[in-house]
Amino acid sequence: MRNHKVIGAASAVALAVGLVGTAIAPAAATGPEHTYLVLAPQGAGTKAAAARVAAADGTVVATYDQIGVLVARSSSTAFERAVAGRGVEAVASTDGLGTVLDEGEIVETVDSAVVEATGDPTGEPLWTRQWDMAQIDVPAAHAVTTGDPSVVVGVLDSGIDADHPDLATQVARDQSASCIGGVVDRSQAAWSPTTSSHGTHVAGTIAAALNGVGISGVAPGVKVASVKVVNDDGYIYPEAAVCGILWAAEQGMPITNHSYYIDPWEFNCRNDERQRPVWLAVQRALKYASSKGGLAIASAGNSNVDLQHKFVDSGSPNDGSAPVEDRTINGACVDLPAEAPGVVTVSAVGPAEVKSYYSSYGQGVVDVTAPGGDSRWRNPAVSTATDAVLSTIPGGGYGYSQGTSMAAPHASGVAALALSAHPGMKPGQLASFLERTATPIACPDGVFELRPGYPATCTGGQRNGFYGAGNVNALNAVQ
Numbered sequence: 001m002r003n004h005k006v007i008g009a010a011s012a013v014a015l016a017v018g019l020v021g022t023a024i025a026p027a028a029a030t031g032p033e034h035t036y037l038v039l040a041p042q043g044a045g046t047k048a049a050a051a052r053v054a055a056a057d058g059t060v061v062a063t064y065d066q067i068g069v070l071v072a073r074s075s076s077t078a079f080e081r082a083v084a085g086r087g088v089e090a091v092a093s094t095d096g097l098g099t100v101l102d103e104g105e106i107v108e109t110v111d112s113a114v115v116e117a118t119g120d121p122t123g124e125p126l127w128t129r130q131w132d133m134a135q136i137d138v139p140a141a142h143a144v145t146t147g148d149p150s151v152v153v154g155v156l157d158s159g160i161d162a163d164h165p166d167l168a169t170q171v172a173r174d175q176s177a178s179c180i181g182g183v184v185d186r187s188q189a190a191w192s193p194t195t196s197s198h199g200t201h202v203a204g205t206i207a208a209a210l211n212g213v214g215i216s217g218v219a220p221g222v223k224v225a226s227v228k229v230v231n232d233d234g235y236i237y238p239e240a241a242v243c244g245i246l247w248a249a250e251q252g253m254p255i256t257n258h259s260y261y262i263d264p265w266e267f268n269c270r271n272d273e274r275q276r277p278v279w280l281a282v283q284r285a286l287k288y289a290s291s292k293g294g295l296a297i298a299s300a301g302n303s304n305v306d307l308q309h310k311f312v313d314s315g316s317p318n319d320g321s322a323p324v325e326d327r328t329i330n331g332a333c334v335d336l337p338a339e340a341p342g343v344v345t346v347s348a349v350g351p352a353e354v355k356s357y358y359s360s361y362g363q364g365v366v367d368v369t370a371p372g373g374d375s376r377w378r379n380p381a382v383s384t385a386t387d388a389v390l391s392t393i394p395g396g397g398y399g400y401s402q403g404t405s406m407a408a409p410h411a412s413g414v415a416a417l418a419l420s421a422h423p424g425m426k427p428g429q430l431a432s433f434l435e436r437t438a439t440p441i442a443c444p445d446g447v448f449e450l451r452p453g454y455p456a457t458c459t460g461g462q463r464n465g466f467y468g469a470g471n472v473n474a475l476n477a478v479q
Contacts, residue, residue, distance in 0.1 A: 030057075033075040035182070035239060037277050038083060039090045040068040042284070048087025056082035062182045062239070064246055067284035071182035071239045092277040098235030108385035109399040121216035126398060129390045130215055131351050132205075132371035136410060138218055141417055141474035146210060147221030148420035153206050153412050154248035154256040154294075156241070157199030158234075159192050160226035161394040164200060166208040166215060167224075175251045176226040182239030184247055191226040195234060197393040199226065201401050202259055204392030205409040206416065214398055215390060218413025218474060222420065225253060229260075236260055238278045241337075242285045245296075249289035254419055254430075256289070257412040258298040258337050259405035283340055290342050295427040297344045297412045298337045299372075299404035300360045304454045307362030308465060344415075344431050347466060348372025348407035351387050353441060355466045357451035359404055361458070363465035367431070368438050370410035370472045373402030380451040411472045418477035437477045438470035 036058070040049040049070055050060050058074035068089075076082065080091050110126065121127060121139050133139070152172045159178075162171040178190035185191070193200055203224045208217035227248055229240040241260075248256045286296055300307065337343050347369045348359040355361065356374040373388035388400035411434065418433055419425060425433060443458035443466060458466040 029077045030075045031077050033073050034079070035094045035237070036072045036074065036079065036083075037090075037092055037094060037238060037242070037281050038070040038072050038088060039277055039280055040070070040087060041089045042068055044068060044087070046070055052083045052085060052088055058083065062184075062243060064242065064285075066246060066249075067242075067281070067288050069242060069281045069284065071243075090277040090280060094238050094278075097278065098231075098233075098237045108388075109393065109397055110390070111397065121210060121220075124210070124212065124214060124216045126215045126390060129386060131387075132373070132389050132410065133216060133218065135351070135353060135371050136218070136414065136471060136473055137475035138216070141478045142210070142216075142220075144475070144478040145221065145417060145421050147207070147219035147416055148423070149221060149223055151219075151222040151255070151416050151419050152225050152251070152253050153219075153222060153416050154225045154227050154244075154251070154253040155199055155203050155206070155409075156227045156229050156244045156248065156256055156258055157202055157260070158196035158230035159194065159199045159228040160203045160224065161193055161200045161392070162188065162226070164204075164392050164394065164396055165213045166204060166211070166217075166392050167200070169209050169211070170203070170207045170217075170220070170224055172223040172225040175253070177247055178228040179240045179243035179247060180228060180231050182237075182243045184243065191228045193228075193394050194232050196230060197399065198259070198401075198405070199228070199230070200394050201391040201399065202257060202405065202409045204398075205389065205406065206257065206413040208392055214392065218410055219416040219420070222413075222416045225251065227256075238281065242281050245282075245285040245289050249285075249292040249294050252293065254293055254295065254427075255412055255415050256294055256296050257409050258296055258343075259403075259408045260299070282337060286337060286340050286342060290427050293427060295344065295415065295430050296337060296340075296342065297346060297408055297415060299408040300345050300347045300362075300366055302358040302403050302405075303360050304358055304456055305360050305362075306456070306465065307360055307365040308459075309362070342427065342431075344368065344411065344434060345468075346370050346404060346408045346411045347468065348374075348402075348404045349441075349467070349471060350374025350377045350402075352377050353471060354444065354450065355448060355456065355458075356402065356404075357454040358402075359407075361456060361465045363460045366465060366468040368411055368434055368469050368472050369441065369467040370407040370414075372404050372407030372410075373400070374450070375400075375402055376451045414472040414474050414477050417474055421478040433477070434472060435469035437473055438468070439473050439476070440470040441467040
């Protein structure tokens with residue numbers, strides 16, 4: 001699965017403010033309306049920035065005072081130039097910074113399955129297809145706890161089908177919201193999926209109910225909240241991501257799952273004038289969320305690249321906003337949110353518990369690994385559907401997908417179990433606990449190339465570039 005991008009907000013407040021202080025040259029011609037991220041200096045508040053937006057013929061549509069970020073819209077062709085000045089640290093249009101949500105490879109769907117509830121994950125009708133749960137000792141963990149319903153995992157994604165029989169009791173509807181456009185909308189119609197199954201699949205892996213219907217999630221006793229950041233065209237824009245992160249933080253969600261990456265450039269370069277405001281806004285949002293007790297867990301990506309070393313990115317931008325070009329990636333360029341400080345980054349393994357052919361990696365970047373599926377590990381030339389990850393999809397069904405987007409929710413589910421069994425852990429403590437309770441996996445010898453055309457080399461010892469501290473383990477996490 002390719003990582004998907006998102007950010008969050010807590011509230012959207014329309015402001016009408018006059019200019020205070022320094023005069024700004026009147027805006028020039030008008031054209032189509034565009035959306036902008038406007039950043040005030042850290043800790044300075046947004047009042048002066050909001051005044052400059054108004055004076056530059058713009059409108060503030062969302063205010064994130066917590067992190068000094070505004071989402072503004074303007075049809076003035078001179079807006080970026082006019083808004084710059086005292087009270088504004090950075091401004092950037094988000095045009096062309098929408099990333100297509102990578103749905104992963106849905107290789108097969110299965111009919112819904114219903115039998116009498118047993119209260120035992122191994123009694124769920126599709127359990128025999130859930131190799132991923134057995135791999136990380138979920139049945140044994142459930143004998144200790146299935147999770148605390150007060151623990152809510154925010155799923156920043158494409159929406160959750162709250163009417164799915166395996167999710168109907170699992171969704172925290174009062175904490176769910178859409179952040180499309182950077183503006184919070186709490187109606188169920190807004191935060192439900194429209195064109196994508198991705199968020200529903202992720203949610204099922206985390207918390208599908210232990211109810212004798214279909215499958216079991218890693219932590220069926222906890223709740224998930226739908227924080228929708230993917231629009232109907234399948235794009236994730238920075239303003240939606242910032243909104244989503246802050247919304248989850250203000251709702252007190254202790255864990256958020258981020259199976260995406262931000263903007264059409266897979267790697268956001270802090271030394272790029274256009275991309276730097278995005279990096280700053282996301283960094284501020286994640287730091288704020290951590291201060292509120294939230295741990296972000298993100299997928300490492302599906303490009304089979306070594307995130308530790310510089311290389312050439314040949315797949316960006318991916319939204320059609322400009323021709324794809326080769327770009328040298330160095331230390332100033334990062335995969336967001338996976339490489340942001342304080343985020344738990346997750347790579348993927350398949351049924352054989354070795355790195356999935358597509359999974360990105362990197363010593364010092366990957367913290368843990370988790371089941372993400374690998375439909376090619378048996379036979380590189382043939383895709384085997386049942387070696388992907390089975391989970392819920394909209395409409396009451398079930399489908400197989402694979403990717404690091406599938407690995408991250410396994411880690412989020414284990415983190416939710418850990419927090420249920422050991423309440424009170426702060427984000428850093430929970431992240432460290434996930435690593436300490438993981439099952440170490442050693443590096444394979446030499447060049448690893450399970451599927452031709454996907455070579456990779458693992459570095460490190462017990463903690464290494466492929467697997468970090470190891471495969472997450474549900475039983476270890478609850479003991």
